[in-house]
Amino acid sequence: MARITLDNLKHSYVPSPSQPSDYxxxxxxxxxxxxxxxxxxxxxxxxxxxxxxxxxxxLSPSEGRVLFDDRDVTHEAPDDRNIAQVxxxxxxxxxxxxxxxxxxxxxxxxxxxxxxxSRVEAIAEMTDLTAMLDRRASGLTADGKQKISLGRGxxxxxxxxxxxxxxxxxxxxxxxxxxxxxxxxxxxxxxxTMIYVTHDQTEALTFAxxxxxxxxxxxxxxxxxxxLFERPQHTFVGHFIGSPGMNVLPCSVENGQAVFQGERxxxxxxxxxxxxxxxxxxxxxxxxxxxxxxxxxxxxxxxNKVADAGRFRIVEGYAGETRINALIEDxxxxxxxxxxxxxxxxxxxxxxxxxxx
Amino acid sequence: MNKVENxxxxxxxxxxxxxxxxxAVIPLMTVVxxxxxxxxxxxxxxxxxxxxxxxxxxSERFLDALGRQLFFTFTILAIxxxxxxxxxxTMPRKGIWVSVCLVLMALPLLIPWNVVGAMWNIFAxxxxxxxxKTLNSIGIDYNFTRQPVSAWATxxxxxxxxxxxxxxxxxxxxxxxxxxxxxQAAKIDGASSWAVFRYIQLPKMKRVxxxxxxxxxxxxxxxxxxxxxxxxxxxxxxxxxxxxxxVKTALGQFDLGPAAAMSIIYFLIILLLSxxxxxxxxxxxxx
Numbered sequence: 055m056a057r058i059t060l061d062n063l064k065h066s067y068v069p070s071p072s073q074p075s076d077y078x079x080x081x082x083x084x085x086x087x088x089x090x091x092x093x094x095x096x097x098x099x100x101x102x103x104x105x106x107x108x109x110x111x112x113l114s115p116s117e118g119r120v121l122f123d124d125r126d127v128t129h130e131a132p133d134d135r136n137i138a139q140v141x142x143x144x145x146x147x148x149x150x151x152x153x154x155x156x157x158x159x160x161x162x163x164x165x166x167x168x169x170x171x172s173r174v175e176a177i178a179e180m181t182d183l184t185a186m187l188d189r190r191a192s193g194l195t196a197d198g199k200q201k202i203s204l205g206r207g208x209x210x211x212x213x214x215x216x217x218x219x220x221x222x223x224x225x226x227x228x229x230x231x232x233x234x235x236x237x238x239x240x241x242x243x244x245x246x247t248m249i250y251v252t253h254d255q256t257e258a259l260t261f262a263x264x265x266x267x268x269x270x271x272x273x274x275x276x277x278x279x280x281x282l283f284e285r286p287q288h289t290f291v292g293h294f295i296g297s298p299g300m301n302v303l304p305c306s307v308e309n310g311q312a313v314f315q316g317e318r319x320x321x322x323x324x325x326x327x328x329x330x331x332x333x334x335x336x337x338x339x340x341x342x343x344x345x346x347x348x349x350x351x352x353x354x355x356x357x358n359k360v361a362d363a364g365r366f367r368i369v370e371g372y373a374g375e376t377r378i379n380a381l382i383e384d385x386x387x388x389x390x391x392x393x394x395x396x397x398x399x400x401x402x403x404x405x406x407x408x409x410x411x
Numbered sequence: 412m413n414k415v416e417n418x419x420x421x422x423x424x425x426x427x428x429x430x431x432x433x434x435a436v437i438p439l440m441t442v443v444x445x446x447x448x449x450x451x452x453x454x455x456x457x458x459x460x461x462x463x464x465x466x467x468x469x470s471e472r473f474l475d476a477l478g479r480q481l482f483f484t485f486t487i488l489a490i491x492x493x494x495x496x497x498x499x500x501t502m503p504r505k506g507i508w509v510s511v512c513l514v515l516m517a518l519p520l521l522i523p524w525n526v527v528g529a530m531w532n533i534f535a536x537x538x539x540x541x542x543x544k545t546l547n548s549i550g551i552d553y554n555f556t557r558q559p560v561s562a563w564a565t566x567x568x569x570x571x572x573x574x575x576x577x578x579x580x581x582x583x584x585x586x587x588x589x590x591x592x593x594x595q596a597a598k599i600d601g602a603s604s605w606a607v608f609r610y611i612q613l614p615k616m617k618r619v620x621x622x623x624x625x626x627x628x629x630x631x632x633x634x635x636x637x638x639x640x641x642x643x644x645x646x647x648x649x650x651x652x653x654x655x656x657x658v659k660t661a662l663g664q665f666d667l668g669p670a671a672a673m674s675i676i677y678f679l680i681i682l683l684l685s686x687x688x689x690x691x692x693x694x695x696x697x698x
Contacts, residue, residue: 073540107595110595110599112598112599113596131598132595132598132599133598133599133600133601137599139595139599140601141592142592143590143592145593145596146590146608147611147614148614148615149610149614150610156602158602158610159599159600159601160604162601162606163601169538174478203596206596206600255415295479
């Protein structure tokens with residue numbers, strides 16, 4: 055086990071990258087403490103898998119270093135790094151039994167057969183594979199095969215990190231939550247660092263203690279699920295996490311106050327507003343639909359659509375051309391035509407060029 | 412559903428039934444018909460029962476040809492299958508060299524069989540052929556028209572040259588269908604390259620290799636044109652394979668009865684061995 059540090063990491067698939075868009079990973083500086091459960095969240099094609107493959111050693115980064123504790127492993131081969139990885143599609147060795155599959159990483163490293171047996175049996179018990187140990191791996195269902203992949207990752211006692219690359223993609227929806235809670239349970243039991251890559255916010259937020267949000271090769275925020283929800287550092291985080299995502303409203307700053315379409319809006323981070331507008335950055339107001347309420351006065355909007363989402367309704371209104379979503383609890387009256395919206399000042403923030411000021 | 416209504420479905424099968432009847436069943440039945448009769452021409456036939464079958468199965472000439480045929484087929488299978496797999500493993504997976512390799516590999520397959528025979532005949536001539544002359548000039552006594560061993564070596568080399576590509580292409584197709592994740596997982600699991608071959612590549616190639624073995628078995632058991640052009644079955648009878656022997660009996664001597672009996676035995680042997688190969692290679696496979 056080890057602390058994993060990514061030091062100024064960049065990667066490009068282009069032979070001689072010249073501009074930022076040539077880089078799949080633009081600049082990654084992250085430190086992962088030992089034993090944590092991390093999720094790497096981002097849209098498809100943002101470089102999540104690239105980053106994972108760099109940590110596992112399947113790829114060599116163009117620039118920067120990967121450190122396990124203080125050991126530089128940037129150019130070490132995957133089997134020297136002592137890591138485990140579970141892939142999007144289950145990888146099983148078809149001709150072997152489930153037992154042999156689980157034993158494979160140990161046997162390759164010359165572990166004594168008696169120890170192999172006890173380890174495999176322990177892991178099979180953890181992953182609910184005990185009853186199938188003598189069966190051929192090729193005959194199992196997708197979730198069974200994915201459990202084998204997982205088991206092969208767990209079977210070595212000393213792995214530094216176990217990485218999951220969207221491991222639930224091919225699993226039936228009703229089995230997804232089972233496997234997810236299994237993972238969570240396993241993490242609490244063995245306390246190995248786990249990194250879970252996904253584009254699904256539910257998977258990331260339920261699995262991880264710390265979520266790393268990465269759009270397009272840059273880490274924009276690392277935080278607990280609650281932090282990501284309550285205090286997004288970047289409009290991307292606000293928008294990507296939450297359903298519906300955070301409202302992002304273009305605004306101007308006058309005398310240190312945010313003004314949206316002629317209306318003054320009270321913001322939580324007013325102190326830094328003047329500096330942001332002085333620097334000539336594009337300013338926006340970020341407010342989650344959960345903190346938007348109907349009021350007698352405030353921002354005037356045209357109600358366009360009301361969608362019922364169970365305990366509350368999603369109200370979609372337009373202020374000019376800008377869409378604003380509000381979550382309104384069941385039972386509250388929703389006026390048709392024009393309505394006024396109020397924002398909770400404690401949860402309304404100013405963003406400059408996408409970043410929280 | 413009423414079963415009587417479904418009988419109409421046979422109408423749709425009729426065209427293919429007629430086609431197969433004309434190009435397979437009727438000729439085969441003609442052969443069966445000949446195989447139990449004696450004829451002296453003029454469409455006069457006498458029923459002979461299984462006499463020709465007994466005669467063929469007891470004839471040393473047939474058994475020798477069968478022995479040579481089996482030796483030939485198993486030798487080229489033993490060379491072409493491992494060699495084909497080995498070449499496929501060394502071929503590049505990505506980049507422009509993929510197409511170059513595939514085209515080079517496909518070339519021998521595009522050459523007409525009689526041309527292959529003629530090419531190798533000239534190539535191997537001991538006095539003017541590149542191969543024959545070179546071998547003799549470095550002190551190897553080589554003459555495929557006079558020495559059975561030379562003739563066999565040339566025959567096998569020719570078949571390996573001509574048909575290994577087929578195995579390569581099939582094996583390569585099998586290899587390229589393996590997702591990268593398998594290799595990555597194997598790397599992380601610390602697998603040696605032998606283990607990667609044994610537990611990933613070979614199992615994934617099993618289906619295409621079954622097809623390769625069956626195709627090469629059937630084709631090599633039926634081989635006629637190339638050895639006919641290369642050696643004509645000689646020197647003596649040393650490279651007379653089953654098909655050459657059959658043509659000599661049927662068209663050389665016009666022994667239609669024995670030739671027909673031989674054809675049927677020949678056909679049944681191929682059928683039986685194909686079944687054995689298929690059963691052995693797909694044994695223990697899950698659906």
